[in-house]
Amino acid sequence: MKPYLFTYSPLCPPLLAQAILNDTNAVVTWVQPFPHAAIVLSSLAARDLAAVFRGRLGETWFVVTEVNRATIDGYLPANLWDLMNNPQGALAALPPPALQAG
Numbered sequence: 001m002k003p004y005l006f007t008y009s010p011l012c013p014p015l016l017a018q019a020i021l022n023d024t025n026a027v028v029t030w031v032q033p034f035p036h037a038a039i040v041l042s043s044l045a046a047r048d049l050a051a052v053f054r055g056r057l058g059e060t061w062f063v064v065t066e067v068n069r070a071t072i073d074g075y076l077p078a079n080l081w082d083l084m085n086n087p088q089g090a091l092a093a094l095p096p097p098a099l100q101a102g
Helices: 013-023 046-057 078-085 087-091
Strands: 002-008 031-036 038-044 062-066
Touching: 002 046, 013 038, 013 046, 013 062, 031 078, 038 062, 038 078, 078 087
Parallel strands: none
Antiparallel strands: 002 038, 002 062, 031 038
């Protein structure tokens, strides 16, 4: 399982993006710490995950990029860093995806 950063155009309503993330087996779980962006856990390769999103988002612009622990930095709560650095271990601590949207 790999962590990805999924960002999408503001032309896509956040509730639609959240519904897509909740309604696909390609996404194990996700959190949305920023508007129009989510940290997504998936066992798929970035290209395959993007294909799933493309099928749902159509012409809406978006980017899926794998989170590389060696080159990422920023300021986030510890549980989000745990999710990106140790996806398997952090899964048990997360609430169900539908409760994370906000």
